[in-house]
Amino acid sequence: MITIAIVEDDLEIREVLSQYLDSQRDCECPLAVESVEELLPQLAEGVAPHVILMDIGLPGMSGISGIRMIKNKYPDMDIVMLTVHNDSHKIFESLSAGASGYLLKNTPLPEIAEAVRMLYDGGAPMSPQIARKVIDHFAPQRMTRSSSPLSPREEEIVIGLVDGLSYKLIADRLHISTETVRFHIKSIYRKLHVHSKAEVITKSLRGEI
Numbered sequence: 001m002i003t004i005a006i007v008e009d010d011l012e013i014r015e016v017l018s019q020y021l022d023s024q025r026d027c028e029c030p031l032a033v034e035s036v037e038e039l040l041p042q043l044a045e046g047v048a049p050h051v052i053l054m055d056i057g058l059p060g061m062s063g064i065s066g067i068r069m070i071k072n073k074y075p076d077m078d079i080v081m082l083t084v085h086n087d088s089h090k091i092f093e094s095l096s097a098g099a100s101g102y103l104l105k106n107t108p109l110p111e112i113a114e115a116v117r118m119l120y121d122g123g124a125p126m127s128p129q130i131a132r133k134v135i136d137h138f139a140p141q142r143m144t145r146s147s148s149p150l151s152p153r154e155e156e157i158v159i160g161l162v163d164g165l166s167y168k169l170i171a172d173r174l175h176i177s178t179e180t181v182r183f184h185i186k187s188i189y190r191k192l193h194v195h196s197k198a199e200v201i202t203k204s205l206r207g208e209i
Helices: 011-021 037-042 063-073 088-097 108-122 128-142 152-162 167-174 177-193 195-205
Strands: 001-008 027-033 051-054 078-083 101-104
Touching: 001 011, 001 037, 001 108, 011 027, 011 108, 027 037, 037 063, 051 063, 051 108, 063 078, 063 088, 078 108, 088 101, 088 195, 101 108, 101 128, 152 167, 152 177, 152 195, 167 177, 177 195
Parallel strands: 001 027, 001 051, 051 078, 078 101
Antiparallel strands: none
């Protein structure tokens, strides 16, 4: 069962999203709050969602500041931005802060649920418009790719992440086990000094690996 927390200040959106995710056979949404300040005490008390869906424009602390604080205390927790903002600055600021995915609020509910599943399986979901902005932004830098600290196998796994594949699909592509993929992912994080799949993808698109 995938446990999900929602941080969204619009009550109607929060309730619709929470009810829909709760209705999925493989998801549950026990926590839906309007601010980061309301979420943090719940996390401190031991609530540990697999995925947090978080807006950027929130009362009090912004969603981006919230990512940094949450990832600092809970580095393994995955956070997906769910927002109306599609400008490049917000996108890259969110990814740099540690977001594992970025979805627009006009994303249909079934696609949001599928994005949660993709993230749980090791993918990095992004709305198509967002993925295109990321690719277009980093295209010039990719032409001047620096030498990579990664092994050839690790580079193949990074390509899988950039392609949006889950750990299982990467394992199938490379004919290795999922556990081997997880082992290489940990090595990639260590070598690149990052804490999320989104950061790996960003470095790859920048041509830094």
